Amino acid sequence: SSGINAEYGDDDMTLTHWNATIIGPPRCPFENRIYQLHIEAGPEYPHVPPKIRFRTRIIVNFVNSSGQVDLKAVLPRGWNKSMTIKDALKSIWSSMQKAKGVGHQPNDGVMF
Numbered sequence: 082s083s084g085i086n087a088e089y090g091d092d093d094m095t096l097t098h099w100n101a102t103i104i105g106p107p108r109c110p111f112e113n114r115i116y117q118l119h120i121e122a123g124p125e126y127p128h129v130p131p132k133i134r135f136r137t138r139i140i141v142n143f144v145n146s147s148g149q150v151d152l153k154a155v156l157p158r159g160w161n162k163s164m165t166i167k168d169a170l171k172s173i174w175s176s177m178q179k180a181k182g183v184g185h186q187p188n189d190g191v192m193f
Contacts (some may be wrong), residue, residue, distance in 0.1 A: 087120065097122055099131075099162075101170055102165045106178035110186055111139070112167050117192075118150075120166055130160035133169060138187040143173075148193035 084104035089096050099120035105111030117136040123129060135148040143154035152169060154158060155176040160169075 085167065085174055087166055087170060097124075099165075099166060101133075103170060103174055103177070106174055109180065110177050110183045111141075111177050111180075118170075120169075122166065126139070127162045130156075130164075131169065132168055133173070134193075136192055137175060138191040138193055140145065140186055141183055143176055143179065143180075 084106065085101070085102040089099045099122065101118040101120055103116045103118065105114040105116065107113075115137070116139060119134050119136055120131050122131040130152050133150040133152065135144055135150065138148075143151045145151070145193050150173060152172075155172045156164075156169070
């Protein structure tokens with residue numbers, strides 16, 4: 082999707098820490114909002130899924146109160162080692178678009 086971007090930190094030679102941006106999908110409460118995320122791909126990646134956390138505040142059922150994404154909720158068939166960080170971000174974007182019962186969102190730019 083054109084609303085997703087990911088890049089690793091300049092000083093991270095191990096490619097462990099990534100920053101990502103998701104632009105909220107159309108026709109949903111997140112439309113056109115810019116969300117910053119932090120991704121940690123540990124030493125077991127890709128055998129173990131990355132940890133993905135929203136830095137920008139969002140209220141949706143698959144993100145906990147500290148911003149951590151529940152990947153089991155956004156990846157219906159679960160994580161497998163052939164998946165990429167971009168695949169996970171696309172699934173988050175799709176889940177944002179399909180989210181039900183989402184109420185009022187924090188103001189733009191509010192962080193966790």
